[in-house]
Amino acid sequence: MPKLFEPLSLARGRAMSNRFMLAPLTNSQSHADGTISDDEFDWLTYQAEGGFGLVMTCAAHVQRVGQGFPGQLGVFSDALLPGLTRLARGIRAQGALSSVQLHHAGIRAPAKLIGGAPRGPPDDAQTGAMALSEVEIEQLIDDFVAAAVRCEKAGFDGVEIHGAHGYILCVGPLDENSCCQLS
Numbered sequence: 756m757p758k759l760f761e762p763l764s765l766a767r768g769r770a771m772s773n774r775f776m777l778a779p780l781t782n783s784q785s786h787a788d789g790t791i792s793d794d795e796f797d798w799l800t801y802q803a804e805g806g807f808g809l810v811m812t813c814a815a816h817v818q819r820v821g822q823g824f825p826g827q828l829g830v831f832s833d834a835l836l837p838g839l840t841r842l843a844r845g846i847r848a849q850g851a852l853s854s855v856q857l858h859h860a861g862i863r864a865p866a867k868l869i870g871g872a873p874r875g876p877p878d879d880a881q882t883g884a885m886a887l888s889e890v891e892i893e894q895l896i897d898d899f900v901a902a903a904v905r906c907e908k909a910g911f912d913g914v915e916i917h918g919a920h921g922y923i924l925c926v927g928p929l930d931e932n933s934c935c936q937l938s
C-alpha cells in the first residue's frame with residue numbers, strides 16, 4: 756500500500772503529507788466550560804508528532820445545549836478561541852493538517868449536563884426533549900456556521916460535520932439495540 760505514505764492534495768489549502776487520518780475520538784479531557792486542557796492538547800499534538808497526515812478533534816459542540824459528554828471540547832463561543840488557536844498551531848507545528856468535528860447532541864444531550872431539557876428537532880418523550888422552533892432551527896444553522904468560521908479563525912485546516920447516532924442532524928428513533936442509546 757505505497758500510496759498510504761504519499762502526499763494527498765486537497766481542493767483548498769495545504770496537502771496532507773500522507774493518507775493517515777486520526778478519526779474523531781471523544782476523549783473527555785476538556786474543562787467543564789469547554790476549554791481545552793493541557794492533557795487534551797498533548798494527546799492531539801502527540802498524534803500529529805506520531806505522523807498522522809491529518810488530526811481530527813473529538814466531537815465539539817456548537818451550542819452549549821448541544822453538549823453530549825462531560826469533558827467535551829467546545830466551539831460554541833469566541834471565548835474558546837485562545838485554546839483552539841493553541842491547538843491548531845500545535846498540530847500544524849508537527850506538520851499535520853488539523854480538523855474539528857462540529858457536533859450538537861440534540862435529544863441525546865444529558866439534561867444534567869446542560870442544566871435543562873435537551874432540544875429536538877422533535878419533541879421526544881423518552882428523553883423529555885423539546886422540539887425546536889423555526890427561529891431556533893435558523894439559530895442552529897447560524898451556530899454551525901459560526902463554529903466553522905471560528906475554527907478557520909483559530910487556524911484549523913478544516914471541519915467535519917457530525918451527522919450520526921441520533922444527534923441533532925440525524926435524529927431517529929432510539930431503541931434498546933441501537934448505538935443511539937443514552938448512557
Ligand SMILES: Cc1cc2nc3c(=O)[nH]c(=O)nc-3n(C[C@H](O)[C@H](O)[C@H](O)COP(=O)(O)O)c2cc1C
Pocket residue numbers: 778779780781782812813814856917
Ligand atoms: C472512544 C471512542 C470515541 C469516539 N468518539 C467519536 C467522536 O467524537 N465522533 C465520531 O464521529 N466518532 C467517534 N468515534 C468513532 C470512531 O471515530 C470510529 O469511526 C470508530 O471507532 C470506527 O473505527 P474503527 O473501526 O477503526 O474503530 C469514537 C470511537 C471510540 C472508540
